[in-house]
Amino acid sequence: MSAVTVSHLVKAFGAVRAVDDVSFTLASGAVLGLLGPSGCGKTTLLRCIAGLETPDDGTIGIGPTTVFADRGRVLVPPERRDLGMMFQSYAIWPHMTVAANVAFGLKVRGWPGPKAATRVDEALDLVRLGGYGGRYPGELSGGQMQRVVLARCLAYRPALLLLDEPLANLDAHLREEMRAELRRIQRETGTTMIAVTHDQAEALALSDLVLVMEGGRVRQAADPRALHARPATPDIARFLGAVNRLDGRVRADGRVELAGGGDVAVSHTAAAGARVALYLRPGGLRLAAAGDAANGPLARVDSVEFLGDALRYRVSVGDRAVIVDQPAAGPEYGPGTTARLAVDGAAASCFPA
Amino acid sequence: MTMWRRLNPGLWSAFALAAAGVAVLNLLPIAWLGIGSLKEAGGGLGLGRYVELFERFSFAGVLVNSWIYALGTTVLSLAVGVTLAVLVARTDLPGKALVRFTALFAFVSPPWLTAMAYVFLASPNAGYLNLALDGLIGVKPLNIHSMPGMIYVSSLFLYAYVFLTVEAALAGLDGAYEEAARVAGASALTVIRRVTLPLVTPSLIAAAIFSLIIAWGLFATPAILGMPARIYVFATQLYLFLNGFPPRYEVAAAMGVMFCLVAFLLGGLLWLSRRRRDAARFAVIGGKGRRPSLLPLGRARPVATAFAVLVSVLAVILPYAITLWMSLNTAWFGGASLKDLSFGNFSYVLTG
Numbered sequence: 001m002s003a004v005t006v007s008h009l010v011k012a013f014g015a016v017r018a019v020d021d022v023s024f025t026l027a028s029g030a031v032l033g034l035l036g037p038s039g040c041g042k043t044t045l046l047r048c049i050a051g052l053e054t055p056d057d058g059t060i061g062i063g064p065t066t067v068f069a070d071r072g073r074v075l076v077p078p079e080r081r082d083l084g085m086m087f088q089s090y091a092i093w094p095h096m097t098v099a100a101n102v103a104f105g106l107k108v109r110g111w112p113g114p115k116a117a118t119r120v121d122e123a124l125d126l127v128r129l130g131g132y133g134g135r136y137p138g139e140l141s142g143g144q145m146q147r148v149v150l151a152r153c154l155a156y157r158p159a160l161l162l163l164d165e166p167l168a169n170l171d172a173h174l175r176e177e178m179r180a181e182l183r184r185i186q187r188e189t190g191t192t193m194i195a196v197t198h199d200q201a202e203a204l205a206l207s208d209l210v211l212v213m214e215g216g217r218v219r220q221a222a223d224p225r226a227l228h229a230r231p232a233t234p235d236i237a238r239f240l241g242a243v244n245r246l247d248g249r250v251r252a253d254g255r256v257e258l259a260g261g262g263d264v265a266v267s268h269t270a271a272a273g274a275r276v277a278l279y280l281r282p283g284g285l286r287l288a289a290a291g292d293a294a295n296g297p298l299a300r301v302d303s304v305e306f307l308g309d310a311l312r313y314r315v316s317v318g319d320r321a322v323i324v325d326q327p328a329a330g331p332e333y334g335p336g337t338t339a340r341l342a343v344d345g346a347a348a349s350c351f352p353a
Numbered sequence: 354m355t356m357w358r359r360l361n362p363g364l365w366s367a368f369a370l371a372a373a374g375v376a377v378l379n380l381l382p383i384a385w386l387g388i389g390s391l392k393e394a395g396g397g398l399g400l401g402r403y404v405e406l407f408e409r410f411s412f413a414g415v416l417v418n419s420w421i422y423a424l425g426t427t428v429l430s431l432a433v434g435v436t437l438a439v440l441v442a443r444t445d446l447p448g449k450a451l452v453r454f455t456a457l458f459a460f461v462s463p464p465w466l467t468a469m470a471y472v473f474l475a476s477p478n479a480g481y482l483n484l485a486l487d488g489l490i491g492v493k494p495l496n497i498h499s500m501p502g503m504i505y506v507s508s509l510f511l512y513a514y515v516f517l518t519v520e521a522a523l524a525g526l527d528g529a530y531e532e533a534a535r536v537a538g539a540s541a542l543t544v545i546r547r548v549t550l551p552l553v554t555p556s557l558i559a560a561a562i563f564s565l566i567i568a569w570g571l572f573a574t575p576a577i578l579g580m581p582a583r584i585y586v587f588a589t590q591l592y593l594f595l596n597g598f599p600p601r602y603e604v605a606a607a608m609g610v611m612f613c614l615v616a617f618l619l620g621g622l623l624w625l626s627r628r629r630r631d632a633a634r635f636a637v638i639g640g641k642g643r644r645p646s647l648l649p650l651g652r653a654r655p656v657a658t659a660f661a662v663l664v665s666v667l668a669v670i671l672p673y674a675i676t677l678w679m680s681l682n683t684a685w686f687g688g689a690s691l692k693d694l695s696f697g698n699f700s701y702v703l704t705g
Contacts, residue, residue: 052532052646078535085536091529095551104547105537156538 002061003028003160003192004049009058011041011048018044019055020216026209031186031193033207033224035200037239041216042196046162049194050085051078063159079108081160084153084191088165090145092137098124098148099133105156123155126185143174150182154189163195167202179205200240204228212236230349234279237349242279244322246297246343247353250274256350260297260317264343268350277353282325284347287313287339289331296341299324301333317341383613389606402607412590412608418500419586419615422575423568425504426511430564433508433664434515435557439545441516442523443531444648446657452516455665460513462669464506465573470672471497471506472577473679481675498582507574509668511567515560522556523549528645541648558626566619569612587612 004026011019018041026032034042047053049060051067054075060068062083067076084105093101099120106116124130127147137145146166153161166182167175179202186193197203203210204224212220212227220232231237234245248256248264252272257263270276287301288294299315299322311332313324324341333339391398406412440446441453459467474482475497483493496502530552534544550557572588580589587608594605650657680698 047646050532050536052535078532079538079540081536082538083536085533087529087533089527089529091527091533093530093534093548093552095554104534104539108537108539108543152533152537162536 002026003030003063004032004194005059005061006045006049007059009045009048009055009060011044011053011055017216019048022058022211022213022216022218024209024211024218024221026192026194028192029190030208031195031206033203033210034194034196034213035203035210035239036198036213038198040213042198042211042213043164044216045213046164046194046196049160050083050162051076051081082158083160083162084156084158085162086149086153086164086166088168090149090169092145092148092152094137096137097133098129098135098137098140101137101148102133102151102155104152105158109156119155120151123151126154126188127151127181142170143178146170146178147181150185154185154191157189157191159192161191161193163193165196165198167197167199175202182206212239231279234277234349234351237279237351241281242284242349244280244282244285244324245320246278246280246317246322246348247320248276248278250276256345258297258343260299262294262296262341262343264295264345264348266345266348266350270350270352275353276350278343278348278350280343280348282312282323284344285322285324286326286342286344287315287324287333288342290338290340292340292342294340294342295345296343298338299341301335301337301339303335304332315339315341386606386609386613389603390610392603402603406604406607406611412611415585415587415590416611418584419569421500422503422507422586423565425500426507426568427561427564429504429508430511430515431557431561433512434560435519435550437512437516437661437664438519438523439549440657440661442520443545443549443645444650444657445654446650446661447654448658448661451665452661453520455669456513456516459510459668460517462510462672463573464510464571465577466676467509467668467672468506468574468577470675471502473675474671475502498578498584500579500584503575503578503584503586506578507568507571509672510574511564512664512668514567515564518560518563519553519556522553526552531645555626559623562619562623562626566616569615569619 002025004024006025007023009019009022010017020041022041022045024032034045036042044053048055048068049062054072055068057071058068059066059070062081065076065081066074067081068074093104096104099117102120102123103116106119111119120133121130124133127150129144129147129151132140132144132148137148140148146169163182167178170178183206185191193206195203195206197206204227207224210220210222210224210227211218212232214235220227220236222230222232227236228240231240231242247259249259250268250270250272251257251263254265254272255263256266256268256276256278258278264278266278268276285296286294287299290298297317299317302314302316302321305312305314306328307325309328310325311328313326313333315322315324322341388398390402391400393399393401437452437456441449446452472480474480475495477483477493477496477498480493480495480497483495486495487493497506526549531544531548534548535541539547569587572592575584575586575589576592578584579586585593591605591608591612594601594608681695682698
C-alpha cells in the first residue's frame with residue numbers, strides 16, 4: 001500500500017511556482033529524500049504535505065485519506081493528518097518539560113495520563129533519553145534536543161513523519177551519529193518518512209527513494225545507488241559532487257577521446273564524432289607522473305591541500321579547473337609541476353556537450 | 354579594559370552626579386511626603402493623619418474603589434488587547450491596518466477626550482446612545498457615570514497598550530513552535546492556549562502590570578466620569594484634599610504614602626517577573642523566527658471582523674465623531690440638526 005500519493009501538485013507564491021507539477025508515490029515504511037539547492041521548492045512541498053501551506057492545484061493522499069484535492073475544496077487541516085514533523089529549528093516548546101513535550105501529541109489525542117506516561121517513557125527510551133523526562137529543553141545539548149523532537153514526533157505513532165533539514169543544526173560528527181540513529185529508529189518503528197535536505201550524503205544515506213528538485217520541479221527520481229551512478233543531467237551530477245568537467249569527443253570505436261590527450265571507456269549513448277562532457281567527483285581522478293602511461297590529459301598543479309588521509313589537488317586542464325582527491329600515501333606533486341590525470345571511466349557521467 | 358581604567362575618574366564623577374540627581378529628584382520628595390504625612394496638628398510626629406484618612410474620609414472605600422477600577426480596567430484591556438493581538442498576528446483577519454491604526458490612535462488620544470465623548474454619548478439622561486435606545490426600545494440603559502462606565506472608557510485607552518505590546522511579542526515569535534503543535538494534532542484554539550500564549554507570557558505579565566500602574570495613576574477618566582456620581586478613586590480623592598477648603602496637605606501626604614506602597618507592590622511584581630530564573634523557558638524573541646502561515650478563521654471570520662471593527666468604532670471613531678459634532682453644535686446638549694452647526698464654539702474658546 002502506498003503511504004503517500006502526490007499528483008500534479010502546484011503551489012505558487014505570486015509569479016513564482018515554488019512547487020510545479022510534482023508527482024510521486026511513496027510505499028508504506030519507506031523513506032523519501034527531497035534533495036535540492038535552497039529555493040528549489042523542497043520545503044514548500046513538505047509544508048504542503050503537512051498542511052501548513054495550501055497548494056493551488058493537484059492532490060495529496062496520506063494513507064487511505066485524500067487530504068488535499070479539488071483546489072482546496074477537499075482540505076484536511078494539519079492536526080487531522082496524523083503526522084509528525086521535525087523542524088530545522090527543533091521547535092521544542094521551552095515552557096514544557098521534556099516529558100510534557102513528548103506527551104503533547106498524546107494529550108491532544110485524549111490519552112489518559114498513566115497510559116500516556118508509559119508511551120512517553122517508551123519514546124524516550126527509543127531515542128536513548130530515558131530518565132530525561134523531568135528536564136527542561138534549556139538544559140539539553142543540540143543532539144539531545146534532536147532526540148527529544150524525534151521522541152515527540154514518534155510517541156503517538158503517526159502514519160507519516162516529515163523532517164525538514166533534520167540534521168542541519170548539528171555539527172559534523174553528531175550529524176553522522178544522528179543520521180545512523182534516524183535510520184535505526186526508522187527500521188525499528190517502520191515509520192514512513194519524507195526528509196528534506198540539501199546535503200547529498202544525508203539524502204543518499206537516509207532514503208530509499210530520492211527526488212532531486214530544482215526550480216519547483218522534480219528533475220530526477222531514483223533510488224540512491226542509481227542516482228549516484230547515473231545522474232540525469234549535468235546540473236544534478238554537479239550537485240551530487242561531480243564538480244569536475246572534462247571535454248571530449250566520441251571515437252569510432254566508442255571510447256571518448258579527451259581534450260588535452262588520452263582516451264577513456266565510458267558508458268554513453270552518443271554517436272561517433274559527437275562532442276561530450278564527462279563529469280567526475282574529485283575521487284574519480286588520480287594524478288600520475290607526466291611520463292606515466294595514464295589514460296588522461298596533462299594537468300598543471302596549481303595547489304595542494306593536506307586533508308589528513310587524502311591530498312586535494314587543484315589542477316588546470318587547458319583552461320578548466322579540476323579538483324583531484326587522492327590518498328596521501330605515494331608521491332606528491334608540488335605546485336607548478338605537470339602531472340598526468342588518470343580517469344576512472346566507470347565513475348564518470350557522460351552527457352552531450 | 355585599559356580604556357575603562359583611563360576613563361575611570363571621569364566616569365566616576367558622572368556616575369556620582371547621576372546618582373545624586375536620582376536621589377534628589379526621587380528620594381527627597383518621597384522622604385518629604387513621609388515626614389509630612391506624620392506631622393501632627395499640635396506639632397510632633399504621629400500616625401494621626403492615617404487614622405483620620407481611614408476614619409473620617411472612609412479611605413478604605415477609596416482603596417477598594419481604586420483596586421476595582423485598576424483591576425477591572427486591566428482585565429478588560431487584556432481580554433480585548435490580547436484577542437486583537439492574536440487575531441492580527443496569527444489569523445487571516447481582514448482590515449489589520451485598521452486595527453493597528455486604531456490602537457496607535459487610541460493610545461495617543463488623551464484619556465479625557467474619550468471620557469468627555471462618552472459623557473455626550475452615554476450620560477444617563479441626555480446621552481445620544483440612551484436617547485436612541487429610548488426611541489427604539491423605550492429604556493435608557495446606559496450610565497457612563499458609574500464604575501463599569503469608568504472601567505469601560507479606561508479600557509478603550511489601555512487595551513491599545515496591551516495590543517501593541519503583545520502583538521510585537523507575537524510578531525517576533527518563531528512560528529515553528531505553533532506549527533509543530535498543529536502538526537502534532539492540536540486544534541488552532543489549543544495551540545493558542547497551550548503554546549502561543551504561554552510562550553509570550555513575559556509580555557502578558559508586563560502588559561498586565563503596566564496596565565495596573567497606569568490605571569492607578571489615571572485622573573481624567575475618574576474625574577470626568579466618577580466624580581459627578583461621587584465615585585472616588587485615589588487620584589480624584591487626592592485632588593479633593595488638595596483643592597478643597599481648607600486644603601488638607603498633610604492628609605494628602607498620608608495618601609501619597611499609601612500610593613507609594615501600592616506602587617512599590619506593583620513595581621516589585623514587575624521586578625519579580627523580570628528576574629525569573631526560568632527565563633529560558635520562554636521562547637527567545639528575536640528577529641530570526643519565521644511567522645507561521647496565517648490561520649484561516651473560516652466561519653468565525655465575520656464574528657472576528659465585527660469585533661475588530663466594533664473596537665475601532667467604540668475606541669476612536671465614535672468618540673472623535675461625537676466630539677467634533679458637539680464642538681460644532683451651538684444648540685444645547687443634543688439639539689441636533691444641521692442648521693445648528695457652526696464654528697461659534699471655536700470662536701468662543703479662542704477669543705474668550
